[in-house]
Amino acid sequence: MQEKPIQHRLVIVGILSLMAGFAVVTYSSFREFLPELLRGALVTIQVTLGGAMVAVAAALIAAVFKMYGSLFGRWLAIFYIEVFRGTSALVQLFWMFFVLPYFGITLEPFTVGVLALGLNIGAYGAEVIRGAIQSIDKGQWEAATALNLSRMQTLRRIILPQAFVVMIPPWGNLFIELLKGTALVSMITLGDLAFKAQQLNQNTLRTVEIFSLVLIMYLCLAMIITSLMRALERRASRGLVRGRAS
Amino acid sequence: MNQVDNPMVRFENVTKRYGSHTVLDKLDFEVAANEKVAIIGPSGSGKTTLLRMLMTLEEIDDGIIYVDGEPLTHMLDGDRLVPANRKHLSRVRAKIGMVFQHFNLFPHMSAVNNCIVAPLTVLGLSKDAAYERAAELLDMVGLGDKLDHYPGQLSGGQKQRVAIARALAMRPKIMLFDEVTSALDPELVGEVLKVIRKLGDAHDLTLLMVTHEMGFAKEFADRVCFFDQGKIAEQGTPEEIFSAPTNERTIQFLSAVLETG
Ligand SMILES: Nc1ncnc2c1ncn2[C@@H]1O[C@H](COP(=O)(O)OP(=O)(O)O)[C@@H](O)[C@H]1O
Ligand SMILES: [Mg+2]
Numbered sequence: 001m002q003e004k005p006i007q008h009r010l011v012i013v014g015i016l017s018l019m020a021g022f023a024v025v026t027y028s029s030f031r032e033f034l035p036e037l038l039r040g041a042l043v044t045i046q047v048t049l050g051g052a053m054v055a056v057a058a059a060l061i062a063a064v065f066k067m068y069g070s071l072f073g074r075w076l077a078i079f080y081i082e083v084f085r086g087t088s089a090l091v092q093l094f095w096m097f098f099v100l101p102y103f104g105i106t107l108e109p110f111t112v113g114v115l116a117l118g119l120n121i122g123a124y125g126a127e128v129i130r131g132a133i134q135s136i137d138k139g140q141w142e143a144a145t146a147l148n149l150s151r152m153q154t155l156r157r158i159i160l161p162q163a164f165v166v167m168i169p170p171w172g173n174l175f176i177e178l179l180k181g182t183a184l185v186s187m188i189t190l191g192d193l194a195f196k197a198q199q200l201n202q203n204t205l206r207t208v209e210i211f212s213l214v215l216i217m218y219l220c221l222a223m224i225i226t227s228l229m230r231a232l233e234r235r236a237s238r239g240l241v242r243g244r245a246s
Numbered sequence: 247m248n249q250v251d252n253p254m255v256r257f258e259n260v261t262k263r264y265g266s267h268t269v270l271d272k273l274d275f276e277v278a279a280n281e282k283v284a285i286i287g288p289s290g291s292g293k294t295t296l297l298r299m300l301m302t303l304e305e306i307d308d309g310i311i312y313v314d315g316e317p318l319t320h321m322l323d324g325d326r327l328v329p330a331n332r333k334h335l336s337r338v339r340a341k342i343g344m345v346f347q348h349f350n351l352f353p354h355m356s357a358v359n360n361c362i363v364a365p366l367t368v369l370g371l372s373k374d375a376a377y378e379r380a381a382e383l384l385d386m387v388g389l390g391d392k393l394d395h396y397p398g399q400l401s402g403g404q405k406q407r408v409a410i411a412r413a414l415a416m417r418p419k420i421m422l423f424d425e426v427t428s429a430l431d432p433e434l435v436g437e438v439l440k441v442i443r444k445l446g447d448a449h450d451l452t453l454l455m456v457t458h459e460m461g462f463a464k465e466f467a468d469r470v471c472f473f474d475q476g477k478i479a480e481q482g483t484p485e486e487i488f489s490a491p492t493n494e495r496t497i498q499f500l501s502a503v504l505e506t507g
Contacts (some may be wrong), residue, residue, distance in 0.1 A: 005373065011443075058290070113492060120321070137350075139348060139350035140352065141410075142301075142346070142350060142366075143346065143350035143352070145301070145303060145328050145339075146301050146303070146342075146343060146344040146346075146413065147343075147363075147364035147368065147412070147413070147416055148336055148339055148364065148368045148416065149363075149364055149368055150332075150368075151368060153367050153368070156353055157363055157367060159355050160264050162352075162353065162354055185408065
């Protein structure tokens with residue numbers, strides 16, 4: 001338990017030095033490409049954040065419907081989960097961008113990116129939430145029933161706060177999947193990091209510098225997500241860890 | 247002999263099966279208001295199932311359970327009894343509280359919050375009122391100085407006392423105790439029994455406890471029921487059951503328990 005954060009910090013220091021070294025060696029290209037790439041990174045971050053919100057909301061709704069919904073609600077949740085897990089994110093993205101307009105629904109590229117990627121990750125997240133909820137001891141439900149809490153009150157006050165701690169690490173993985181998946185939005189004209197990289201590459205043909213820089217930038221974003229999730233996990237488990245301390 | 251005029255709890259012809267295994271078979275059972283009933287019997291005889299059905303944690307397969315003069319498992323539809331819906335269950339269940347063998351405290355909440363959450367969300371009490379009630383009850387069970395402790399920071403005996411306070415915070419008329427000292431180290435049993443004894447002095451609480459603490463049952467209970475294979479094999483005052491049991495199985499059980507205990 002004690003070692004992990006230290007190892008983690010060492011890795012961060014390593015990456016940072018690698019980046020610094022790289023920056024020195026390719027100082028001119030670094031200065032040349034970075035502003036444009038940062039602008040792309042901003043879009044990548046926006047799509048990731050938006051997608052994450054959509055994913056969590058969709059996953060929570062789908063999980064609760066699948067477990068406690070009416071027959072129709074359950075069916076709807078299963079349909080959503082299976083469709084979005086069973087088809088590729090790229091196809092979902094294209095479908096929303098190119099096919100929906102035929103049904104009279106035309107969305108901004110940014111909206112499509114956030115929705116498609118969010119719903120895609122949300123389908124996996126629904127199963128994560130379901131698993132976390134089911135991992136909570138049955139005795140917790142029974143105690144809540146004995147106290148006359150309704151099912152939804154039990155879920156909200158008793159079960160989800162405990163399940164939350166369990167599902168932070170898998171959600172960390174999903175958010176990183178989401179981040180990597182955002183590269184797909186470059187295919188629907190969104191100027192994200194991957195898009196800018198391709199554009200710069202076509203214009204300058206300095207492939208090595210550009211894609212090395214982009215690689216490191218994605219890596220940094222992923223590490224930020226990892227650190228944030230670690231911090232969240234520490235915070236959320238404080239009460240429970242204190243609980244286990246005895 | 248145990249026919250009472252206005253029973254607080256009445257099982258009428260209640261049957262419970264798990265698959266093809268009949269756990270309780272056409273059980274008739276009554277508890278008077280304010281009566282303290284100890285339920286004893288061998289493992290697997292259906293004692294826990296009895297309490298869980300009363301707490302609505304298990305559905306019954308046949309018969310009716312009445313609580314405080316009205317059906318619990320059923321409700322009136324015109325003048326016909328139909329299986330209770332969620333709303334009815336919730337309304338009648340409000341009269342019952344339960345304490346479990348393994349405490350089942352909410353580990354993410356402090357002792358006082360364990361006692362507050364239901365009064366707040368179910369009864370709609372204000373934060374102040376709920377806190378005051380919880381603090382008073384925790385004080386009553388001897389944990390007035392542990393309000394902000396989390397369950398994991400408490401001993402088994404302390405946890406079980408929080409669980410008792412938590413149930414009492416809902417002001418039930420009936421309290422169910424299912425082997426609440428079985429999971430405790432021997433030296434912690436006394437502090438929990440002491441609290442239950444205190445509750446026994448309250449004049450408006452009906453108490454059903456499944457227990458292996460024969461000594462406690464003997465001095466505390468108004469009536470002792472010996473369960474065997476899903477039926478009440480024998481019941482009576484503690485003196486009758488412990489000093490002069492007539493049923494063969496009761497005699498066997500008691501001699502086995504008293505030998506090891
Ligand atoms: N959820 C269940 N599924 C199947 N059988 C059960 C279940 N719960 C209890 N039983 C069975 O019902 C019988 C009575 O159990 P229980 O009420 O727990 O007995 P006691 O509390 O007297 O030891 C036992 O034979 C037990 O195996
Ligand atoms: Mg039992």
